[in-house]
Amino acid sequence: MAIADIAPLGVDEHELEEIWSDAPGIPGFFSTVDHKRIGMRYIYTAFFFFFVSGLMALVMRSQLSAPDNHVVSPYTFNQMFTMHGTTMIFLFNTPVLAGFANYLLPIELGTRDMAFPRLNAFSYWIFVLSGIFLYASFVVGKMPDGGWFGYTPYTSKVYNPGINLDFWGLGIVFVGISTTVGAVNFIVTSFKLRAPGMTINRIPIFVWAVLSMAFMILFAVPAVTLATALLELDRLFGTAFFVPHLGGSTLLYQHLFWFWGHPEVYILFVPATGMVSMIITVFSRRPLAGYIWVATALIAIAFISFGVWVHHMFATGMPIQAMSFFSAVSLIIAIPSGVQFFAWIATMWRGKVEFTTPMLFAMGFLLIFLLGGITGVMVAVLPFDWQVTDSYFVVAHFHYVLNGAVVFPIFGAIYFWYPKMVGRKLSERWGHISFWMMFIGFNVAFFPMHILGFLGMPRRVYTYPSGLGWDHLNLISAIGAVIFAVGTGITLVNWVHGRWWGPKAEDNPWDADSLEWSTTSPPPEYNFAAIPVVASRHPLWEQHPLPHAEALVDEEGPKSLSAEGALHHQNTETTGLDARPERALELPHPTYLPFVLALGLAVFFVGLLVKATIVGAFGVGMALVGLTWWAWRTDVDLS
Amino acid sequence: MTAPSAAYPLPRAAAKPVSEGRSVAWWGIVVVIMTEATIFAALIASYFFLRASAKEWPLGGIEKPELKLTVIFSVILWGSSIPMFIGEHAIKKGRVGVLRVSLLLSFIMGAAFLLYSAYDFHELHFGWRDNAYGSIYYTTVGLHALHVLIGLLMSAVVQIKAWMGKFSAERHTTVEVYAMYWHFVDAVWLFVMPTFILSPHFK
Numbered sequence: 001m002a003i004a005d006i007a008p009l010g011v012d013e014h015e016l017e018e019i020w021s022d023a024p025g026i027p028g029f030f031s032t033v034d035h036k037r038i039g040m041r042y043i044y045t046a047f048f049f050f051f052v053s054g055l056m057a058l059v060m061r062s063q064l065s066a067p068d069n070h071v072v073s074p075y076t077f078n079q080m081f082t083m084h085g086t087t088m089i090f091l092f093n094t095p096v097l098a099g100f101a102n103y104l105l106p107i108e109l110g111t112r113d114m115a116f117p118r119l120n121a122f123s124y125w126i127f128v129l130s131g132i133f134l135y136a137s138f139v140v141g142k143m144p145d146g147g148w149f150g151y152t153p154y155t156s157k158v159y160n161p162g163i164n165l166d167f168w169g170l171g172i173v174f175v176g177i178s179t180t181v182g183a184v185n186f187i188v189t190s191f192k193l194r195a196p197g198m199t200i201n202r203i204p205i206f207v208w209a210v211l212s213m214a215f216m217i218l219f220a221v222p223a224v225t226l227a228t229a230l231l232e233l234d235r236l237f238g239t240a241f242f243v244p245h246l247g248g249s250t251l252l253y254q255h256l257f258w259f260w261g262h263p264e265v266y267i268l269f270v271p272a273t274g275m276v277s278m279i280i281t282v283f284s285r286r287p288l289a290g291y292i293w294v295a296t297a298l299i300a301i302a303f304i305s306f307g308v309w310v311h312h313m314f315a316t317g318m319p320i321q322a323m324s325f326f327s328a329v330s331l332i333i334a335i336p337s338g339v340q341f342f343a344w345i346a347t348m349w350r351g352k353v354e355f356t357t358p359m360l361f362a363m364g365f366l367l368i369f370l371l372g373g374i375t376g377v378m379v380a381v382l383p384f385d386w387q388v389t390d391s392y393f394v395v396a397h398f399h400y401v402l403n404g405a406v407v408f409p410i411f412g413a414i415y416f417w418y419p420k421m422v423g424r425k426l427s428e429r430w431g432h433i434s435f436w437m438m439f440i441g442f443n444v445a446f447f448p449m450h451i452l453g454f455l456g457m458p459r460r461v462y463t464y465p466s467g468l469g470w471d472h473l474n475l476i477s478a479i480g481a482v483i484f485a486v487g488t489g490i491t492l493v494n495w496v497h498g499r500w501w502g503p504k505a506e507d508n509p510w511d512a513d514s515l516e517w518s519t520t521s522p523p524p525e526y527n528f529a530a531i532p533v534v535a536s537r538h539p540l541w542e543q544h545p546l547p548h549a550e551a552l553v554d555e556e557g558p559k560s561l562s563a564e565g566a567l568h569h570q571n572t573e574t575t576g577l578d579a580r581p582e583r584a585l586e587l588p589h590p591t592y593l594p595f596v597l598a599l600g601l602a603v604f605f606v607g608l609l610v611k612a613t614i615v616g617a618f619g620v621g622m623a624l625v626g627l628t629w630w631a632w633r634t635d636v637d638l639s
Numbered sequence: 640m641t642a643p644s645a646a647y648p649l650p651r652a653a654a655k656p657v658s659e660g661r662s663v664a665w666w667g668i669v670v671v672i673m674t675e676a677t678i679f680a681a682l683i684a685s686y687f688f689l690r691a692s693a694k695e696w697p698l699g700g701i702e703k704p705e706l707k708l709t710v711i712f713s714v715i716l717w718g719s720s721i722p723m724f725i726g727e728h729a730i731k732k733g734r735v736g737v738l739r740v741s742l743l744l745s746f747i748m749g750a751a752f753l754l755y756s757a758y759d760f761h762e763l764h765f766g767w768r769d770n771a772y773g774s775i776y777y778t779t780v781g782l783h784a785l786h787v788l789i790g791l792l793m794s795a796v797v798q799i800k801a802w803m804g805k806f807s808a809e810r811h812t813t814v815e816v817y818a819m820y821w822h823f824v825d826a827v828w829l830f831v832m833p834t835f836i837l838s839p840h841f842k
Contacts (some may be wrong), residue, residue: 238768241685
């Protein structure tokens with residue numbers, strides 16, 4: 001068996017480009033199924049929502065910066081904290097991580113696209129349409145105001161008769177489809193489309209993290225879909241799920257919501273730690289310490305995360321035995337996170353750390369997550385939780401986790417992978433400035449909230465009287481928020497500037513180890529003309545030069561591995577554990593189907609919202625036609 | 640950071656094709672089924688949660704669910720997996736005729752169940768607005784019926800393809816995927832039926 005030792009380019013690149021590229025202009029925009037375009041769109045769209053939601057946070061902080069303030073009305077304030085939380089969770093954090101996973105999985109695994117490229121496009125269209133759906137409430141001036149977890153009975157029709165909450169309930173059901181479809185794609189891609197030789201113990205840690213996230217999504221998202229769907233059945237059709245005097249239970253809503261809600265924290269946190277592991281490995285210039293421990297920890301978190309949800313409900317009054325169980329599990333879940341933490345420290349300890357911008361964000365993450373993790377352990381303890389429930393201490397805790405420990409890695413990841421995605425480099429100097437402003441601003445904004453919580457300030461208050469000892473701390477917090485916002489703004493300018501005027505990036509500007517750095521920056525539409533063959537956890541560090549599967553095709557292997565496969569618009573399926581090549585897989589061509597189907601569903605949800613049967617029926621009809629067309633055209637049988 | 644490649648010889652296994660495993664499409668439907676099953680699991684859990692806090696069950700003096708006919712039609716639904724199973728195995732050997740007949744048979748059995756469900760809903764003496772029992776009953780049993788309906792629509796597409804001769808011993812992933820979904824719809828009823836129809840009869 002001979003394996004070509006040099007990158008094979010026996011094919012004309014122009015020919016490949018013609019086969020793989022989308023139609024130009026608007027048709028290509030709506031019909032593309034290229035995971036890279038979709039991934040970028042995910043990231044752009046999510047960051048749009050990030051900045052919108054961030055502006056709302058700034059308004060809230062300025063409202064609270066002084067006692068008896070009147071920047072916004074209480075009514076607007078309620079809408080803002082509801083939409084801020086909803087947007088950050090559903091329209092920024094979850095989709096931006098999905099965007100990274102979409103972009104990176106295929107090039108990191110050494111394949112030409114996701115397992116289901118059309119479903120991938122579908123999940124993006126659902127995401128953006130559900131975002132528009134939720135923000136249509138802003139256009140009509142009726143934003144949801146029930147808090148980001150929408151507890152009943154406050155959100156029931158009786159107490160909240162407006163259309164506000166219907167935007168929220170239906171929007172959450174809608175966006176859940178996108179998340180779930182994405183998870184299906186990530187799981188199958190990670191198991192079935194790895195480069196030959198990338199056995200299960202050579203998968204990049206980021207992919208392990210995405211796998212863990214996807215499995216959590218699979219089992220958690222149905223619960224929130226059900227909670228909000230039942231809420232909407234109550235609101236729109238008058239059922240009695242959460243109506244106590246008709247045998248319903250408001251606690252049922254809380255159980256269903258948090259059965260998703262707590263794994264969701266890990267759905268966001270786990271891929272962020274995956275990014276951190278990749279960044280720390282590269283900039284410590286050595287393999288990640290305890291690879292197997294870290295991978296195991298990621299999977300362990302996924303399991304344990306399903307046994308902690310009741311700690312959100314400690315104040316609702318439950319049998320002490322039940323609460324003790326959930327308290328214990330909430331303490332236990334700190335262990336796998338601790339394992340990861342020590343693996344990162346050990347990696348840096350034994351490595352030669354380079355303080356690049358991505359590395360700064362990763363190290364900033366470590367410090368912030370340490371604090372957020374410790375307060376997490378504190379609120380897992382029953383008596384302590386009872387003291388701080390619904391106070392600003394909780395607000396501080398979950399911002400340390402969800403902002404500090406998720407957003408910082410995401411910014412680091414942007415600085416890390418930007419050269420690969422865009423083909424240009426960002427300014428390191430402005431990156432450093434942005435990081436320090438974000439880091440300082442973050443701590444100035446959120447650390448005082450711990451103390452505010454101890455001083456008894458409840459969350460979600462619109463204003464407060466002077467003389468409670470809250471004034472200065474709230475002012476400091478507002479100043480911190482502004483510094484943090486300017487820091488993120490600098491990064492935004494850096495990205496925009498880098499996109500057009502940044503210096504061109506090499507294929508592997510960081511001298512990184514994983515497969516995505518072996519292709520060009522940005523990668524061609526087909527990612528790899530010939531698929532690389534992997535024999536190490538760090539192929540670009542340890543296999544030099546990186547061999548390609550060109551010559552395999554003369555023997556038994558499927559031809560799709562070679563450049564010839566790229567010419568035939570094919571991918572290659574490999575076995576789940578050992579990644580041995582199995583067979584060729586036809587990749588679908590650009591199509592409008594995903595967009596049509598997503599649009600049909602959007603029309604259906606609008607029909608429900610405005611209670612117009614004819615609109616809803618039209619949407620269902622459109623979706624059914626789309627589905628049938630899709631099922632008819634499917635080419636799974638071609639292989 | 641560069642080690643000599645000789646230290647990492649390429650494993651022969653990396654290049655050798657092995658016996659065929661499951662296709663990407665099969666993996667896809669299995670993962671979808673996992674998440675769908677979770678929805679039903681959550682509904683069943685909600686049922687028992689509501690029941691645990693109720694003084695009487697069904698609530699509000701609603702009669703216990705009708706048993707005899709439901710059991711008969713349930714057996715028909717579960718039975719419809721058998722022809723599906725036969726058809727799936729037949730096409731692996733290239734026997735298209737057997738596939739066509741068994742798909743049709745399974746379709747008819749599924750349709751019979753769906754028609755009975757519609758009749759059963761029509762005969763119920765309570766609505767889903769009456770109380771939480773009505774709400775969870777209609778929602779869960781209705782959601783399952785919706786899955787049967789979608790399964791039948793999918794069957795129609797697969798059957799047309801089968802009659803057009805699109806499947807062969809080598810090409811039948813669609814059949815495999817569809818059969819998996821249909822078995823899932825039947826399997827869910829193995830949990831929904833005992834919960835919603837049988838369990839109220841036990842004190």
